[in-house]
Amino acid sequence: MDRRRPRSFYPLAAFFGLFLLFLYGPTLTIAILSFQGPTGGLTFPMRGVSLHWFHDLFQQQAVGDIWGSFRRSFALGLMVMVTTVVVSVMGGLAFRKRFAGSGVLFYLVVTALVIPSILISLGVGLIFNQTGLDVHWSTSGFGSQLTWTLPFGLLIMFAVFNRFDKSYEEAARDLGASPWQTIAHVVLPIIAPSLIGVALFGFTLSYDEFARTLLTAGSRNTLPLEIYGMTTNVTTPVIFALGTLTTVFSFLVIGVFLATVWALNRRRARAGSDAGKGMV
Numbered sequence: 001m002d003r004r005r006p007r008s009f010y011p012l013a014a015f016f017g018l019f020l021l022f023l024y025g026p027t028l029t030i031a032i033l034s035f036q037g038p039t040g041g042l043t044f045p046m047r048g049v050s051l052h053w054f055h056d057l058f059q060q061q062a063v064g065d066i067w068g069s070f071r072r073s074f075a076l077g078l079m080v081m082v083t084t085v086v087v088s089v090m091g092g093l094a095f096r097k098r099f100a101g102s103g104v105l106f107y108l109v110v111t112a113l114v115i116p117s118i119l120i121s122l123g124v125g126l127i128f129n130q131t132g133l134d135v136h137w138s139t140s141g142f143g144s145q146l147t148w149t150l151p152f153g154l155l156i157m158f159a160v161f162n163r164f165d166k167s168y169e170e171a172a173r174d175l176g177a178s179p180w181q182t183i184a185h186v187v188l189p190i191i192a193p194s195l196i197g198v199a200l201f202g203f204t205l206s207y208d209e210f211a212r213t214l215l216t217a218g219s220r221n222t223l224p225l226e227i228y229g230m231t232t233n234v235t236t237p238v239i240f241a242l243g244t245l246t247t248v249f250s251f252l253v254i255g256v257f258l259a260t261v262w263a264l265n266r267r268r269a270r271a272g273s274d275a276g277k278g279m280v
Helices: 009-033 052-057 066-094 102-111 117-130 140-162 167-174 179-190 192-207 223-230 238-279
Strands: none
Touching: 009 238, 052 238, 066 140, 066 179, 066 192, 066 223, 102 140, 117 140, 140 192, 167 179, 179 192, 192 238, 223 238
């Protein structure tokens, strides 16, 4: 059997390498520049190597509210995550059966993905202003971001329930389980990895969302808005240090979610193995 790679492999591999460099090059550049020495600037060449700017990041800043904006983004991300998971599961269960207006409702939900984000932000902000409600990150910002995360969550749940084996539910009902017991003890444990995926989508999409929060956050910025504001008046690598830490935090969040999925799958495999041994 000839295992030699075709000639097309090498130009395609080079193209893929350039794509990765284009995708991650800016992030790597920011990470490198964040380790500038105390006299370093925002560009190359580097003037020494140190952790000075990371230390400076934790000091009182002359401009911006870094840690306040981080707490707001984190809290908003958790709110959006929980709401996205709950509504997506409820929507996925509802769409398993046809009901009047289901098609129209589906397209209304998906339409939110194609409407320009800045128009969503402007529209939600105007609604709150016209109705006399305060424009605040926890209300108008929360609602605006849900128009971004819910369609993704619903589409994932539609795919999950489309291939869900209903025989598990039928077996639970035959054993006397109520509808709520069937959902709690059969359906949710089976789709738990997918729910974690929806939660990850909800949190990460909210955590770094800029356009849909721009006109709906009110007077207190979320972290993306704060970083954008800092680019106009911060002239030291401290902003690079902030970018590096937020990137590391994002990867940690993704790692926690992936580890949870791995643990659930391993637990399910162990339970299946134990059940098989019991039958033998």
